[in-house]
Amino acid sequence: MSEHGVAEYVARGEAMAAAEAQQRAVMKTKKFDTIAVHGIYNMEAALANQGSIVEPGYLSSAEHFENSDHMEAALAYLMPAWVYSRIANPTVHYLEETLALLEGYGFEGDVSAVATSSGMSAVFMATNPFLEKPDPGINIVASARCYGGTFMLFGERYGAERGVDIRWVRDPLDLGEWADKIDGNTRFVYGETPSNPSLSVMDIAAVANIAHAAGLPLIVDSTVATPALTRPLTFGADIVVHSTTKSMTSSGFAIGGAVIARHDITTDIGPDEMRENFAMYVKLLPFRDHGPSVSPFNALMTINDLRTLRHRMDSVSSTTMQVAQYLEGHDHIDRVAYPGVESMPGHDVAARMMWLVDGVDDYGTEVNRYGHLLSFEVKGGAAAARKVFDRFEMIWRATDLGRIKSVATIPAISTHQQQGDEGRELAAVPPNLIRLNVGGEHPDDIIADLDRALAVLDHSSLATPMRGDS
Ligand SMILES: *Cc1c(COP(=O)(O)O)cnc(C)c1O
Numbered sequence: 001m002s003e004h005g006v007a008e009y010v011a012r013g014e015a016m017a018a019a020e021a022q023q024r025a026v027m028k029t030k031k032f033d034t035i036a037v038h039g040i041y042n043m044e045a046a047l048a049n050q051g052s053i054v055e056p057g058y059l060s061s062a063e064h065f066e067n068s069d070h071m072e073a074a075l076a077y078l079m080p081a082w083v084y085s086r087i088a089n090p091t092v093h094y095l096e097e098t099l100a101l102l103e104g105y106g107f108e109g110d111v112s113a114v115a116t117s118s119g120m121s122a123v124f125m126a127t128n129p130f131l132e133k134p135d136p137g138i139n140i141v142a143s144a145r146c147y148g149g150t151f152m153l154f155g156e157r158y159g160a161e162r163g164v165d166i167r168w169v170r171d172p173l174d175l176g177e178w179a180d181k182i183d184g185n186t187r188f189v190y191g192e193t194p195s196n197p198s199l200s201v202m203d204i205a206a207v208a209n210i211a212h213a214a215g216l217p218l219i220v221d222s223t224v225a226t227p228a229l230t231r232p233l234t235f236g237a238d239i240v241v242h243s244t245t246k247s248m249t250s251s252g253f254a255i256g257g258a259v260i261a262r263h264d265i266t267t268d269i270g271p272d273e274m275r276e277n278f279a280m281y282v283k284l285l286p287f288r289d290h291g292p293s294v295s296p297f298n299a300l301m302t303i304n305d306l307r308t309l310r311h312r313m314d315s316v317s318s319t320t321m322q323v324a325q326y327l328e329g330h331d332h333i334d335r336v337a338y339p340g341v342e343s344m345p346g347h348d349v350a351a352r353m354m355w356l357v358d359g360v361d362d363y364g365t366e367v368n369r370y371g372h373l374l375s376f377e378v379k380g381g382a383a384a385a386r387k388v389f390d391r392f393e394m395i396w397r398a399t400d401l402g403r404i405k406s407v408a409t410i411p412a413i414s415t416h417q418q419q420g421d422e423g424r425e426l427a428a429v430p431p432n433l434i435r436l437n438v439g440g441e442h443p444d445d446i447i448a449d450l451d452r453a454l455a456v457l458d459h460s461s462l463a464t465p466m467r468g469d470s
Helices: 002-028 032-038 043-047 068-075 090-103 119-131 148-161 175-181 204-213 272-276 278-284 286-290 296-306 309-328 347-353 381-390 420-426 443-457
Strands: 111-116 139-143 165-169 186-192 218-221 239-243 257-262 333-337 373-378 407-409 433-437
Touching: 002 032, 002 068, 002 090, 032 090, 032 309, 090 111, 090 257, 090 296, 111 119, 111 278, 119 139, 119 148, 119 186, 119 218, 119 239, 119 257, 119 278, 119 286, 139 148, 139 175, 148 165, 165 175, 175 204, 186 204, 204 218, 257 278, 272 278, 278 286, 309 333, 309 373, 309 443, 373 381, 381 433, 381 443
Parallel strands: 139 165, 139 186, 186 218, 218 239
Antiparallel strands: 111 257, 239 257, 333 373, 373 433, 407 433
């Protein structure tokens, strides 16, 4: 009676899904911090997990089934099951549900998420499904102000290897440029805001309108902002990608990524299921076949750090504003790129989009917060920038960001090295640019390290006076 047996498991699966949908609905009524702390893991789930009050880390590669009917129902995706940790995993599932709730906070419709092995696999899984049946002449329209890995994925893998026409938008604030580059052969529109490392912003709502008018989805890399400061879905984006490696896992204990999408995205590519629930479609089909699953151990690290996301983004943003103001007043610095400073192109756009979720002062006052990534150009070119960089005594020299520890890099020789001079010019990454991730240290100590390092340039020219404390 195998048919009958499978049906029993399908019914059991429906009850499981209904219970989870109910818990999701309960959490949707909670504040951002409450969601970040609990996700969908509740008392009932705890009692099914030895009473553990924190989400258990299921490091097992596979799930045992009661019998062949159970196995058949699970493997045919007829009931919720995790089966095998490349396909799904309970710990990873807790992370996905939390991410969907946080990124969907304040958004009216349904949102789903799939966790991936890295930010780059998230960018790949969010974009590759739109390139199916690549007729000659298809194109994508993307901001050139993007992460170096994204620049290479689009330019080399999609462009050079597959012949997709990559139409780079040079200035993401120029709405005319987005509109002009889109045509009937465009598959998706892609932006990163604020961008790494130039901190360029784009008006998500305006670009979403342009994309939707052409029947296209807008995909936004929101790694630098995190959902504590900006939730692109609420501004009209269809799909959000994250490197959860960064501020979401500020401890630095895990590489990971996520694709988070609203339901019913704007596209006429792919099957109906892809349009209806993009993240779930990706998880159940292309993801299973490509295999970019995140380790459940890494998922646990991210779940743990996510609990304090809003508090951390609040405090590190405040510190970063102080550091940005210090750098802006420094004689050896040409330009500071930080969405929070008024001299930054697009500061007004950033001021509209970047708010600390739920505000401060017991959730009363709404405040702008601009994150903890900035970059600055050192006067005297690449050599001067390297001199300063080599002098840091506390700020780590590493190609990393989002950390609770301050970390700096020179993108032209690291993250954006592979794309060459021309690619760096396109992406606005000059050789004297230092990218600084401001950590949780006291602002005085961060500024002291910068001050000591910048002093190396004091005697390099008689024309440059010693500076005061401005
Ligand atoms: C780091 C980063 C990525 C890639 O993420 P990984 O986790 O390193 O693969 C993508 N986008 C942005 C904005 C990033 O900073």
